[in-house]
Amino acid sequence: MLRIENLSKSFGQKKAVDDLSLHINPGEIYGFIGHNGAGKTTTIKSVCGILKFDRGEIYINGKSIKTDPMACKMDMAYLPDNPDLYEFLSGIKYLNFIADIYGVDAKTRQERIKKYGDMFELTGDLGQPVSAYSHGMKQKLAIISALIHDPKLMVMDEPFVGLDPKATHLLKQVMREKCDRGHAVFFSTHILEVAEKLCDKVAIIKGGRLIASGSMEEITKDDSLEDVFLELTE
Amino acid sequence: MVFTLFKIRLKSVINGLLSGSKKKAVSGGRKVLFGILLIYVLVVFLGLSAAICALMCQAFYPIGYGWLYFALVSIFAFLLCFIGSVLATGSQLYNSKDNQMLLAMPVKPGDILASRMLVLLLENYLYAGVILVPAGIVWCIFCPVTVMGAVLYIVSSLLLPFLSLTLSCLLGWVIAAVSSRMRRKGIISAVIYIAFFVVYFQFCTNITNYINDLVANGEVIAAAVRKALFPMYHFGIAAAEGNLLSFVFFALCAVVPFAIVYFVLSRNFISIATANRGTAKVKYKERAVKASSSSLALLKKEIRHYMANPMYIMNASIGAVLMVVLAGYLLIKNGDLTAIAGAVPEMEGIIPGIVCAGLCMCAAMVIVSAPSVSIEGPNLWLVKSLPVETEDVLMAKVNCHIVVTEPFAILSAALASIALKTNVLETVLMFLLPTMFVVFGALFGVVINLKFPKFDWISEVHCIKQSAASMITMFGMMALVIVEAVLYLFVFSSFLSLDIYLAAVAVVMAAGAFGMYAWLKGGGCRTFDAL
Numbered sequence: 001m002l003r004i005e006n007l008s009k010s011f012g013q014k015k016a017v018d019d020l021s022l023h024i025n026p027g028e029i030y031g032f033i034g035h036n037g038a039g040k041t042t043t044i045k046s047v048c049g050i051l052k053f054d055r056g057e058i059y060i061n062g063k064s065i066k067t068d069p070m071a072c073k074m075d076m077a078y079l080p081d082n083p084d085l086y087e088f089l090s091g092i093k094y095l096n097f098i099a100d101i102y103g104v105d106a107k108t109r110q111e112r113i114k115k116y117g118d119m120f121e122l123t124g125d126l127g128q129p130v131s132a133y134s135h136g137m138k139q140k141l142a143i144i145s146a147l148i149h150d151p152k153l154m155v156m157d158e159p160f161v162g163l164d165p166k167a168t169h170l171l172k173q174v175m176r177e178k179c180d181r182g183h184a185v186f187f188s189t190h191i192l193e194v195a196e197k198l199c200d201k202v203a204i205i206k207g208g209r210l211i212a213s214g215s216m217e218e219i220t221k222d223d224s225l226e227d228v229f230l231e232l233t234e
Numbered sequence: 235m236v237f238t239l240f241k242i243r244l245k246s247v248i249n250g251l252l253s254g255s256k257k258k259a260v261s262g263g264r265k266v267l268f269g270i271l272l273i274y275v276l277v278v279f280l281g282l283s284a285a286i287c288a289l290m291c292q293a294f295y296p297i298g299y300g301w302l303y304f305a306l307v308s309i310f311a312f313l314l315c316f317i318g319s320v321l322a323t324g325s326q327l328y329n330s331k332d333n334q335m336l337l338a339m340p341v342k343p344g345d346i347l348a349s350r351m352l353v354l355l356l357e358n359y360l361y362a363g364v365i366l367v368p369a370g371i372v373w374c375i376f377c378p379v380t381v382m383g384a385v386l387y388i389v390s391s392l393l394l395p396f397l398s399l400t401l402s403c404l405l406g407w408v409i410a411a412v413s414s415r416m417r418r419k420g421i422i423s424a425v426i427y428i429a430f431f432v433v434y435f436q437f438c439t440n441i442t443n444y445i446n447d448l449v450a451n452g453e454v455i456a457a458a459v460r461k462a463l464f465p466m467y468h469f470g471i472a473a474a475e476g477n478l479l480s481f482v483f484f485a486l487c488a489v490v491p492f493a494i495v496y497f498v499l500s501r502n503f504i505s506i507a508t509a510n511r512g513t514a515k516v517k518y519k520e521r522a523v524k525a526s527s528s529s530l531a532l533l534k535k536e537i538r539h540y541m542a543n544p545m546y547i548m549n550a551s552i553g554a555v556l557m558v559v560l561a562g563y564l565l566i567k568n569g570d571l572t573a574i575a576g577a578v579p580e581m582e583g584i585i586p587g588i589v590c591a592g593l594c595m596c597a598a599m600v601i602v603s604a605p606s607v608s609i610e611g612p613n614l615w616l617v618k619s620l621p622v623e624t625e626d627v628l629m630a631k632v633n634c635h636i637v638v639t640e641p642f643a644i645l646s647a648a649l650a651s652i653a654l655k656t657n658v659l660e661t662v663l664m665f666l667l668p669t670m671f672v673v674f675g676a677l678f679g680v681v682i683n684l685k686f687p688k689f690d691w692i693s694e695v696h697c698i699k700q701s702a703a704s705m706i707t708m709f710g711m712m713a714l715v716i717v718e719a720v721l722y723l724f725v726f727s728s729f730l731s732l733d734i735y736l737a738a739v740a741v742v743m744a745a746g747a748f749g750m751y752a753w754l755k756g757g758g759c760r761t762f763d764a765l
Contacts, residue, residue: 045615048618048619049618049619050615050618050619052763052764069621070621070622070623071621073619073620073621074621078615078619080615082612084612084613084615084616085613085616086535086539086613086616088538088539088542088543089535089538090516091518092518092523093538096523096524096531097531097534097535098620099523099525100525100526100527100528100530100531101528101531101532101620101621101622102620102621103525103528104525105525106522106523106524106525109523109525110520110522110523113523114520123518123520124517124518125518126518127516127517127518127519128516128518
C-alpha cells in the first residue's frame with residue numbers, strides 16, 4: 001500500500017530524513033516513533049505530497065507521488081499533528097468542501113457525515129464555525145474529513161493528541177476496522193503504550209535514519225516497546 | 235518591558251510590510267521596491283493634502299479666520315487617523331493571537347496594552363503627518379508665522395493622535411465585541427464601512443462647495459466649531475495665534491481622556507483579551523447536501539473566506555464600491571457634465587473616455603487576489619495535501635477576485651453609459667475596459683503574491699492590509715492607469731482618437747492578462763508548490 005524507497009530530504013545543511021525505506025502492506029497498522037525532530041513529520045509530509053524530497057521514491061498503491069500525485073492523494077488521507085482547518089467555514093461546510101474535492105457523491109457523503117459525526121459526537125456542532133471549536137473538536141472534524149472518502153491509506157501525525165479518551169478509543173477502533181477491510185494506516189506517535197497495543201508493525205527513526213522496523217514481536221521480543229525504544233535511541 | 239514589547243510589535247508590523255515567507259530574509263531589492271512605493275504614496279497623498287490646505291488657507295486667512303484653517307486641518311487629520319486605525323485597533327489590541335501567550339508570562343497587562351497602543355500611535359502619526367505636515371508648510375508659505383505659534387502647532391500636532399487613538403480604542407473594543415457575536419459579521423461590518431466611505435467620498439468631492447459655504451457663512455461655522463468641537467477650536471487658536479492657554483486646554487482634552495481610557499482598559503485587559511465572544515450556538519439540523527466539482531468547491535471556499543472577514547472586504551474591495559459610486563454620481567449629476575461639455579467644446583467627445591479611465595482607476599484599486607495566497611497561512615497544508623491541481627487552486631483565487639468585482643464593473647458601466655448616453659463604441663469600451671482591468675488585476679494580484687508571499691502573520695489583517703503583495707498590487711495597478719493616461723496625453727493624443735486608444739489599451743491589457751495566465755499555469759504553479 002505504501003512503499004518508501006531510499007527517501008532523503010534536507011533543509012539547508014541539515015539532513016531531516018536520510019535514506020529511509022519502509023514498506024506497509026494492506027491491512028497493516030504501522031506505527032512510526034522517534035524523538036522530537038527525528039524526521040517523522042518530514043517523512044509523513046513527503047508521503048502526502050506536501051514536501052518535495054531530494055532523493056528516493058514514494059509509491060502509494062503502486063503509484064508514484066512524484067509523477068502521479070493526484071492519483072496518490074485520491075487514495076489517501078492525511079491528518080496533521082495540528083488541525084489548522086478553515087476557520088471561516090462551519091463544520092458541515094468544511095466536510096462538504098473536502099467531499100467535493102474527493103468527488104464523494106451527495107448520498108455517500110451524507111451517510112458518512114452522519115455515521116462519523118454521530119460516532120465522534122460532533123453532529124450537533126457541525127453548524128458552528130470551525131473557529132468556535134475546541135482543539136479536540138477540530139481534531140475530530142479533521143478525522144471525519146479524513147474518513148469521508150474512505151481512503152485506502154490513512155497517514156496520521158500524532159492523531160491522538162487533543163482527543164478525549166472516548167474519541168481515542170473510537171479512533172483506534174476505526175483504524176482497526178479499516179485495516180480489517182484491507183486498508184492501511186501509517187501514523188506517528190509518542191504514546192508508546194498505544195503503539196504497542198495497536199500496531200502490527202513499528203518503525204523507529206533517529207536523526208533521520210531508520211534504526212529499526214518490523215512486526216511488534218520482532219522489535220520488542222521479550223521487552224516492552226518503551227525499553228526497546230529507549231535502548232535504541234540512547 | 236513596554237519598550238521590548240513595542241520593539242517586537244513594531245518588528246512584526248515592519249516585517250509584515252517587507253518580508254516574504256519566513257524562510258527568507260528581507261532582500262535589498264525588496265527594500266528598494268518598498269522605498270519607491272513609499273515615496274510614490276507620500277508624493278501623491280502629500281500633494282493632494284497640500285492642494286486642499288492651500289485652498290483653505292487662502293480662503294480663511296484673509297478674512298481673519300486663521301484659527302478655523304487649523305481647526306479644520308486638525309479635524310481632517312483626526313478623521314484620517316480614526317478611519318485608518320479604528321478597524322485595526324480591535325484586532326491589534328483585543329484579538330491579537332499572542333495575547334494569551336503574553337498574558338501567561340510575567341508581563342503586566344498594562345505593559346502589553348501600552349506597547350500595542352504605542353504602535354497604533356506611531357501609525358496615527360503617519361496618518362496625521364499626511365495632513366498636518368503639508369498644512370504647516372502651506373501656512374508658512376501663505377501667512378506670517380510666529381515662533382510661539384509654530385512651536386504650539388508642532389506640539390499640538392504631536393498630541394492630536396492621542397484624541398483619535400482614545401476614540402478608536404473605545405470603538406475598536408465595541409466593534410470587536412459586537413461583530414464577534416454577529417453571524418455574517420463580514421458583510422454587516424463591510425456595509426457599515428462602505429456607507430461611511432460613501433459619505434466621506436461625497437464630502438471630498440464637494441469640498442470646494444463646502445469651503446465656499448464656509449467662507450460665506452464663516453461666522454456661523456466658526457461659532458459651531460467653537461461650540462461643538464472645542465478641542466479643535468483651541469487647537470486652531472493655539473496654532474494660529476500662539477495662544478498658550480488654548481494649547482493647555484487642547485493638551486488636556488487630548489491627554490486626559492487617553493489616560494483614563496488606558497487606565498480603564500489596562501485594568502480590564504485580561505478579561506477583554508480572554509473573553510469568549512463566541513456567537514450563539516447553532517444546533518446543526520441535518521439536511522440534504524449538494525455535491526460540486528472540485529473547481530467550484532475551491533472557488534466557493536475562496537469566496538467564503540473573503541466574505542467572512544470584514545477587513546478583507548473593506549480593504550480589498552473599496553475600489554469596486556467606488557466604481558458604482560462614481561457611476562451613480564454621474565447619473566445624478568448628468569446636467570453638470572452636459573454643461574461642462576457645452577462650455578468647453580474640447581471636452582465634448584472625450585468625457586466618456588475620461589469616465590472609462592475613472593472606472594478603470596477604481597477597478598485598479600481592487601486587490602482581492604493580492605493577499606489570497608498569503609492568507610492560506612497555517613491552512614496551506616490543506617490545499618497541498620488534497621488531490622487538486624495547483625492550477626485549479628490558483629485559478630480559484632483569480633476567479634474569486636473576478637466574481638466579487640465584475641458585477642460592480644458591469645453595474646457601473648451600465649449606469650455610466652446611461653448617464654452619458656454613449657454611442658455603441660463608447661458603450662462597448664465602458665464595459666470592456668474596466669472588465670479588462672478586473673481580469674488583469676485578478677491575475678496580477680496572484681502573480682505578485684506568489685513573488686511576495688507571507689505566511690508568518692499573526693492576524694489576517696497583516697497580510698490583507700500591510701503586506702508587500704497588497705501594496706505592490708494596488709499601487710502597481712494605479713500606476714498602470716496613470717501611465718496609460720500620460721501616454722495618451724503626451725504621445726498618442728496627437729494622432730489617435732481616445733476611443734481607438736482605449737480599444738488599443740484593452741487589447742494590450744488582454745495580452746498582458748494572457749501572459750500572466752500562461753505564467754501561472756507553469757512557473758506560478760511551481761512557485762506555489764515550492765512554498
